[in-house]
Amino acid sequence: MQGVNAKLLSVTHVTISGVEHLAVQADPLEAEILFHNLIKNAVEAAQEGHAPAQVRLTAEQTDDRACVTIENSGLVLDEAAYLRLTTPLITTKTTGTGLGVPIALALAEASGGHIAFERRAQGGLRAVVTLNPAETAE
Numbered sequence: 001m002q003g004v005n006a007k008l009l010s011v012t013h014v015t016i017s018g019v020e021h022l023a024v025q026a027d028p029l030e031a032e033i034l035f036h037n038l039i040k041n042a043v044e045a046a047q048e049g050h051a052p053a054q055v056r057l058t059a060e061q062t063d064d065r066a067c068v069t070i071e072n073s074g075l076v077l078d079e080a081a082y083l084r085l086t087t088p089l090i091t092t093k094t095t096g097t098g099l100g101v102p103i104a105l106a107l108a109e110a111s112g113g114h115i116a117f118e119r120r121a122q123g124g125l126r127a128v129v130t131l132n133p134a135e136t137a138e
Contacts, residue, residue, distance in 0.1 A: 012043050012046055012047060012052075012053040012054065012055055013052055013053065013054045013055070014043070014054075014055045014056075014057070015054070015055070015056045015057070016056075016057045016058075016059075017056075017057070017058050017059075018057075018058045018059035018060050018068075019059050019060060019061050022059045022061055022066050022068065023061070023066070023133060023134035024066045024111070024113075024131040024132065024133060024134055025111060025112065025131065025132040025133065025134050025135070026107075026111035026113075026131055027111070030107045030110065030111065031107070031111070031131075033103065033104075033107060034103075034104045034107040034108055034129070035068070035104075035129070037100035037101065037103055037104045038070050038100075038101070038104050038115075038127050038129070039055070039057070039070060040100065041100050041101065042055045042070050042071070042072040042074075042125070042127070043055055043072070044093065045072050045074035045075070045124065045125065046072040046073045046074050046124065047074075048074050048075055049072070049073045049074035049075045049123050049124055050073065050123065052073075053072075053073060054072065054073040055070065055071065055072045055073075056069075056070075056071045056072075057069070057070050057071075058071075061133055062133075063133070064132075064133070065130050065131070065132065065133065066130070066131045066132070066133045067128060067129065067130050067131075068128075068129045068131075069126060069127070069128050069129075070126070070127045070129070071120065071124060071125070071126045071127075072124040072125055073122075073123060073124045074123055074124040074125060075123055075124070076119070076121075076122075076123045076124075077119050077125060082117075082119055085101060085117055085125075086101055086102060086105055086117070087102070088102040104129075108129055108130075108131065111131055111132070112131070112132050113129065113130050113131035113132060114129075114130055115127055115128065115129050115130075116128045116130070
């Protein structure tokens, strides 16, 4: 969670679970940017929702995929807001550029992966990032 504003994290409960080390086929800087954008957005969105603000990260790895799920306790997204989620330059934040999610999507796809977004019935969003696992030397 390095690089995410400490003030944001101080008022948000963050839970991390799953595998301790996740090895993926991706450029390290691009992977850092991808996850930084999604985690920062999740933390900010959680703080707009009902207290306490919560973000949960779960990582799992199988032979054919590496998966990180990022969930937050933000507001319930209506259909229009959900459809605009991946549109560049559209933001609801006063300081946002609307580029975080589109950049994360592009970086995931450039690495051979993808991101799926799901609205949570109780509010907030779930982002499931799927990437190819790193090849292991045998």
